[in-house]
Amino acid sequence: MEAAPDIHILRLLAGFGLLLIPVGLSLLVRLGIIGQLMISVGRMTGQLFLMSIVLIYLFRWDNPLINIAWVIVMIFFACLSAMVNSKLSFRSFFVPVFLAYFVGAGFVLLFFNKIIVNHENIFTARLLVVIGGMLLGNSLNSAIIGISHYYESIRKDNKRYLYLLSLGATQNEALLPFFRDAMLAALKPFMANMATMGLVSLPGMMTGQILGGAAPETAIKYQIAILLAIFTAVTISVSLSIYFTSRRAFNAYGVLKKDFFKS
Amino acid sequence: MLTILYQSVFLQKTVLKITAEFYRMIELQNISLQLNDRKLFDKLSVEVPAGGRLLILGGSGSGKTTLLRMLLGFVLPDSGKILIDGEELTLENVWSLRQKMAYVSQEMQIGRGKAETFIKEVFKFRNNRKISYDRSKVLSLLEDFQLNSGTLDKDLEEISGGELQRFAIIVTLLLDRKIYLMDEATSALDEPLKKLIVSYFDNMDNKTLIISSHDNVWHKQNYSILNLEEHGSST
Known part of the structure; x- marks a missing residue:
């Protein structure tokens, strides 16, 4: 079985586009989660990105x-x-x-x-x-x-x-x-x-x-x-x-x- | 029982003496305790003879529960001595002195699982192994306290508050302790059942009883009263 195809970085950005839906809903009914959501998504992305670098080196060494x-x-x-x-x-x-x-x-x-x-x-x-x-x-x-x-x-x-x-x-x-x-x-x-x-x-x-x-x-x-x-x-x-x-x-x-x- | 009550001229200073030519089962000597910046007891002295009855009165926060827990060594006084059955309560003997006392409190969740399994587990405690589990004794106590034998098959979490309080008292009676400490132990019961419990303990004059309760049923002639609210005492 072949491995999953890589995701192009621009297409991953399109994935962030999905967030427009929850953000839109939050604006509509005033959920008040947008700020917190941005922080959470930012942390998740940053941490995983760092983790991938760590894993690259851990695997290399x-x-x-x-x-x-x-x-x-x-x-x-x-x-x-x-x-x-x-x-x-x-x-x-x-x-x-x-x-x-x-x-x-x-x-x-x-x-x-x-x-x-x-x-x-x-x-x-x-x-x-x-x-x-x-x-x-x-x-x-x-x-x-x-x-x-x-x-x-x-x-x-x-x-x-x-x-x-x-x-x-x-x-x-x-x-x-x-x-x-x-x-x-x-x-x-x-x-x-x-x-x-x-x-x-x-x-x-x-x-x-x-x-x-x-x-x-x-x-x-x-x-x-x-x-x-x-x-x-x-x-x-x-x-x-x-x-x-x-x-x-x-x-x-x-x-x-x-x-x-x-x- | 001859009772001499002495109220100190100083507020918060209480000396209650039940003087009689009896063996002193419980003795508090000049107990002081401060909890959360509040002075609960200031040089409180109390003596209860073997077979004596002491009713502790006072509103919530006056220290009734704390006083009972102090006798069990769960709360330590800032100063003063506690003597149980002639021995001063210390770190060395606290675990063995607890074996002389039974403690029943209000709104107590005592465990999970079948009621009878709970009793059997209590009898399996290392300290209780010398006492054997006698089912007929359990059944007769259940009857005395107007609980039917089906209670033993019920789950402890499904038993009503009033049934549970009686059940908790029954377990302590099976262990046949010298001293009974009852912290609002009849609060969940209706009037006839409260009276039933009081009269049950009245018939056991070899037991020393210390009770904190709002229930009028415990107001009896032969009970000494310690009123923590007034930091003094009255009959």
Whole structure:
């Protein structure tokens, strides 16, 4: 199968012409999104353009150490953007979440490249950087949902926690129901998404590969494997993030510290 | 029970003494606590003998809940001592002292899943393994509190507020604690059920009871009263 034809830069500009429709609607009913839209589209274009330059060089050098360093940079920025959008205090959470992600996504990424794809060079840019990016982009939000859910529900449902402690639960026993709820909050939407995969949406990775000239049967195998990998990465990172933060989140009396949240 | 109430001439300074030749189950000694720039307690001293009953009154924000949580070691006083069953509450014994207390609060979401599964899980807690799960005891308590046995099969999230409060009390009764801390625990119940709970606890004179409630049903002769609103006390 032949690869997708390149898009001429002028024709891509024509693509921006499509935006006249949402802009027109915004003017008509005063949605007030034009300024924000311009910023978002500008950032998207600029970031992707930069990314393509980075990828060109990463592929050209294809140096394992540089590739690994780049994955770490991606984890760093993924954590950064996810933390900004959560209610958790940056200072208390950034390092544990980063470490949890490093271990969780790192393990799954290596497993994917070595065991599933069985490539002779598991640190090659095409696998490490691209699959790593897929894994991070699709799992970090679920993971942050899980971690936030855990701490916010302990804070909100404080009476339930205290009740369980007063019923003789050890701290871990009293926290277990909250851990369960947090895991469900992180994993359930993803499970629902998996169940309708292919029926209501054609997943991005598969579409990309088919456009890139891969046979559909190869593309679906990658797609299945990446979904399993993302699901597992979320599971590991949420569990580890909670494990790494739990020790410091409570005082010796078992009470959740207030400074674990943004103001 | 002989009750001597002493109101200090200084505002915010409360000393409530239930003097009797009883063993002191709970003792607050000169407790002071400031929360969010507000002085909640200033050298508050309270003694409750074993089997005694204390009713805490006061509007919202007066510190009723905080006081109960302080006994459980969830809120620490700025100064002063808390003694439970003769032991001063410290970091070393807070987890074991909690085993002597039961705490039921209002509008409490206690968990998910089947009610009976919840009770079984509580009995599986490491500290409760010595107590065995006795279904007949559960059924008889359900009957005492006018809940039918079908409640055990219900999902905790589908049980009404009034049923849940009674269920939460039943679970604590199964653990047979010495001290019961009830924070507006009868608020979601109708009058006959409130009375039912009060009379149930009246029959357990070996239990020490500390209650915060707006419900008149708890206003009884044998209850000592601590009114946080007045920073003093009255009967």
